[in-house]
Amino acid sequence: MLDKAPELPSDIRWHFIGHLQSNKVKSIVEGVPNLAMVETVDSTKLADKLNKAVEASGRAGTLDIMVQVNTSGEESKYGVDPGEAVALATHVAKNCPRLRLAGLMTIGMPDYTSRPENFVCLAQCRAQVAAALGRAEADLELSMGMSGDFEAAIGMGSTNIRVGSTIFGAREYPARPKSPKSPEAGAASS
Known part of the structure; x- marks a missing residue:
């Protein structure tokens, strides 16, 4: 995002999706002035x-955020446990005046699909957050559904889907260099 944002039109509203390390926050906020949302806030820190x-940064207004909820309980996924969503949302609403709680999000299963119970769980979290904050449920987005399961997600109330691979094709990841400790790397350097 830091590399692409300066090269593209300034009217693009960027959404950051993925695990954001706290030591990278300043560079994202300052380096992408048209950052509209961080969809993956998973801690008070x-x-x-x-x-x-x-x-x-001196930017005007607030930055929209979503609380990321780990609805599948997978250890490989980031996000708060469903039972912690209200506490994190309340923290944002009461202690972070430069952030605006836009909603809640979840990431699908490893094959980029989700079971209906994951979507139901996020909708239940939204209902609890809305009640705790005195907001209408409709005022809080549900970001759930990706290329493999967006139709089911929409059917279950998603207001924000992530379909990048359907539009742009599968992401190509750069090859990782061999670790110096791997047998292949050792053989190559002998």
Whole structure:
């Protein structure tokens, strides 16, 4: 995003999706002035860092965020447990004036699909967050559904889907260099 944003039109509204390390917050906020949303806020520490970075950047207004919820319970996934969504959303609403809670999001299963119960779980989290904050459920987005399961997600109330691979094709990841400890690397250097 830091490389692509300066090369593309300034009216693009960027959404950051993925695990954001707290030590990268300042560079994302400052390096992408048209950053519209961070969809993957999964801790009070990250929310606090984003709030401070937005304030320090001098940008006008607030930055939209979504609370990431690990609805599948997979250890490989980031996100708060469903039972912690209200606490994180409340923290953002009460302690982060430069952030605006736009909704909740979840990532699909490893094959980029989700079971209906994952979508139901996120909708239940939204209902609990809305009740705790005195907001209408319709005012909180549900970001769920990707290229492999977006139709089911829409049917279950998703207001924000992520279909990049359907539009742009599968992502190509650069080859990783061999580790110096791997047998292949050792053989090549002998």
